[in-house]
Amino acid sequence: MKTSDHESPYELAGQYVLGTLPEAERRAVIERLKTDQELAELVAYWEERLVPLCDVVDPMPLPDSVWARISNSAQAEALAAAHDKQPQLPLLKTWWHNLPLWRGLTAAGFATALLLGVALSGQPQQPSYLVVLATPEGHSPGWVVQASNHQTLTLKALGTYEVPQGKSLEFWTKADDWSAPVSLGLVKPGQTLSINVDKLPPLEQNQLFEITLEDEAGSPIGKPTGPIEYIGRAIPI
Amino acid sequence: MSITTDAFDYEACLHACANQSKEALRELYLEESGRLMGVVFNIVKDRATAEDLIHDVFLRIWQKAHTFDASRGNSRSWIYSIARHLALDFIRFSKRQVTQSEVIEDIPDARDGDWCERINSTHWGSTSNNRVQDCIMELEPERRSCIYHAYVNGYSQSEISDLLGAPLGSVKSWIKRSLLSLRECLG
Numbered sequence: 001m002k003t004s005d006h007e008s009p010y011e012l013a014g015q016y017v018l019g020t021l022p023e024a025e026r027r028a029v030i031e032r033l034k035t036d037q038e039l040a041e042l043v044a045y046w047e048e049r050l051v052p053l054c055d056v057v058d059p060m061p062l063p064d065s066v067w068a069r070i071s072n073s074a075q076a077e078a079l080a081a082a083h084d085k086q087p088q089l090p091l092l093k094t095w096w097h098n099l100p101l102w103r104g105l106t107a108a109g110f111a112t113a114l115l116l117g118v119a120l121s122g123q124p125q126q127p128s129y130l131v132v133l134a135t136p137e138g139h140s141p142g143w144v145v146q147a148s149n150h151q152t153l154t155l156k157a158l159g160t161y162e163v164p165q166g167k168s169l170e171f172w173t174k175a176d177d178w179s180a181p182v183s184l185g186l187v188k189p190g191q192t193l194s195i196n197v198d199k200l201p202p203l204e205q206n207q208l209f210e211i212t213l214e215d216e217a218g219s220p221i222g223k224p225t226g227p228i229e230y231i232g233r234a235i236p237i
Numbered sequence: 238m239s240i241t242t243d244a245f246d247y248e249a250c251l252h253a254c255a256n257q258s259k260e261a262l263r264e265l266y267l268e269e270s271g272r273l274m275g276v277v278f279n280i281v282k283d284r285a286t287a288e289d290l291i292h293d294v295f296l297r298i299w300q301k302a303h304t305f306d307a308s309r310g311n312s313r314s315w316i317y318s319i320a321r322h323l324a325l326d327f328i329r330f331s332k333r334q335v336t337q338s339e340v341i342e343d344i345p346d347a348r349d350g351d352w353c354e355r356i357n358s359t360h361w362g363s364t365s366n367n368r369v370q371d372c373i374m375e376l377e378p379e380r381r382s383c384i385y386h387a388y389v390n391g392y393s394q395s396e397i398s399d400l401l402g403a404p405l406g407s408v409k410s411w412i413k414r415s416l417l418s419l420r421e422c423l424g
Contacts, residue, residue, distance in 0.1 A: 014416040017318075018387040019280070019325040020394050026329050044310045049366045049423045051314040052356045053373075053388050054321075057279050059271035066288050067266055070295040071259065077299060078257050166285065217331070220293055220323075221300075 013042035017050060073225055080180070080223075130237050131209045133230035142230045145209055151198045153184070161189040161229070163213075170214040172224055173200070175207045186218050187211065207234040247312035247362065254302035262299055265316075270295075273320045280324035280391030290327060294320045311363040328391055347385040348378035365423075372422035380415040383408060 015021050016029045033040050131145035142161065146154045155171065163169060169189070174181035184195050197203070212219070213226040245268050253261030270291060277294070278287040297319050305315055356370040373381055379401065386392040386400060394412065398405040 010420055011413060011416050014420070015412070018384070018412070018416075019321070019329070019391050020387045020412055021329075022393070023329050026325075030326075041309070047318045048310050048314050048363055049369055049419075050388060051311075051317050052361050052366055052369050053385075054272070054276050054317050055357050056352050056355045056385070056389050057272070057275040060274040060278055060287075062270050062274050062288060062291060066270070066291055067263070069292045070262070070266065070299075073292065073296045074259060074262055074299045077296065078259075215289060220326075221297070225293070225296060 009039055009042055010045075013039060014046050016043060017046035072227070076224075128236065129203050129205075129207075129234045131207075131232045131234045133209055133211060133232040136228050136231055143211065145232075145234075147197075147203050147234070151196060153195045153197050153203075155184075155187060155191075155193045155195065157190045157192065163189060166216050167213050167226075168216050168218060169211050169229065170218050170224070170226075171195075171209070171211050173207060173209045175201065175204050180223055181208075181210070183218065183222065186214075203234055205234060205236050208232075209234070247316065248305075248307055251298070251302045251305045251312050251315070254299055255305070262295060265298070266295060269316065273317070276317065277320050277324045279389060280321070281327055286327065287324075290320070290323050293323055297323070311361065313362050314366075325391060329393075347382040350374050350378075350381060352385060352389075353381075368423055372419050375422060376415055376418060377411075379403065379407075380411045380418070383411045384415050384419075387412065 012021075012029065016026065021029060029039070029043075033043065129145075129147040132141050133143040133145065134141045141158055143158060144156045146156070148154075161169070168186045171184040171187045171193075172181040173184055182200060184197070185193075187193055208231070210224070210231040211229050212224040213229055214224070215226075219225050245264075247265075250261050250265050254265070273294060274287060274291055277290050278284065281287050281290065294316075298316060301319075305312060350373070353370050353373050356373070359367070373384060376384065382401060383397055386397045387394075392400065394408050395405055397403075398408045401408065403411075
């Protein structure tokens with residue numbers, strides 16, 4: 001990174017805390033902070049000393065919906081953490097299962113119909129796994145995932161979905177023994193996507209797929225934070 | 238300044254959050270969310286974005302509370318640092334350019350030190366920052382103004398340059414010198 005503008009690490013840390021570093025330099029500092037203890041201490045120095053400046057700002061009210069979202073996300077995190085600690089009990093307490101995923105039989109019925117449809121269509125290259133992503137209530141299927149080999153997944157939209165402004169849909173997957181879901185990227189309603197998954201372990205039976213509503217640029221923390229819009233599990237066919 | 242703030246045990250609260258106490262997170266939210274919202278909104282200048290970021294702030298606290306190390310800093314400033322950096326990351330890394338022209342007209346000049354009177358170092362649970370108000374008052378007016386607009390409003394150096402009608406080079410040098418003076422004064 002370019003350091004010539006910041007003669008001393010004190011100054012670099014100070015500019016980071018003030019917020020005056022341009023994007024590239026700010027990103028470079030964030031990267032360095034992962035390993036550079038000395039810089040981290042200097043950042044802590046400025047954070048501690050400048051924080052009373054926050055008193056200058058008037059508080060602002062928040063709608064109750066903000067706490068409701070925090071509460072849901074924290075609950076999901078706690079359940080995921082509990083699951084991580086007990087990988088030998090995969091199906092009991094994961095947050096995936098605490099959601100009312102498979103209450104409705106509609107989606108399951110649809111899956112069976114689709115499965116039969118695929119099986120009867122006599123395509124030369126049949127997919128080896130199929131996932132129907134339905135709304136968490138299980139009432140309406142929204143997307144189908146097909147995997148005919150270990151390299152590629154195909155995601156097809158079945159219906160339409162209106163994404164709120166400033167938001168995006170993000171596609172995730174998690175096998176039972178993974179500690180956290182992995183993002184497969186942002187998806188757009190109505191879009192058919194081929195996703196390269198050769199860096200992931202081979203798809204397995206019961207592997208979970210879901211689509212959550214996230215910030216426009218995707219989840220800021222690399223894990224689902226927003227509400228689950230569609231969810232489903234892989235069925236071998 | 239605030240009796241409730243003095244009474245709130247931030248460190249114990251973070252400890253409880255690390256032990257997965259949702260009640261502790263809720264108490265922290267009741268205690269601090271309004272002030273954090275003010276801080277975040279002032280930087281991102283959009284209510285919906287600020288609300289989304291407050292969600293992210295509390296989720297981050299929930300996820301990271303176990304990493305808080307009291308020997309390296311104060312618990313309350315740790316919380317505010319999470320909020321400020323999430324807001325700063327948003328405005329610096331967001332592809333969407335926020336138009337701030339209408340906002341700029343409303344903001345105070347800040348060359349005078351009136352805003353400094355609202356700084357109250359006594360309720361931040363640390364003795365290392367009890368001189369910050371004096372040290373900022375000792376800065377020359379332009380430099381003081383740069384610190385205000387950067388730290389409180391999240392403005393970039395070029396935005397501060399536009400705002401003060403001063404060359405970018407001068408703003409950069411004022412900020413550098415302010416940091417040097419502050420470091421000397423704060424110790």
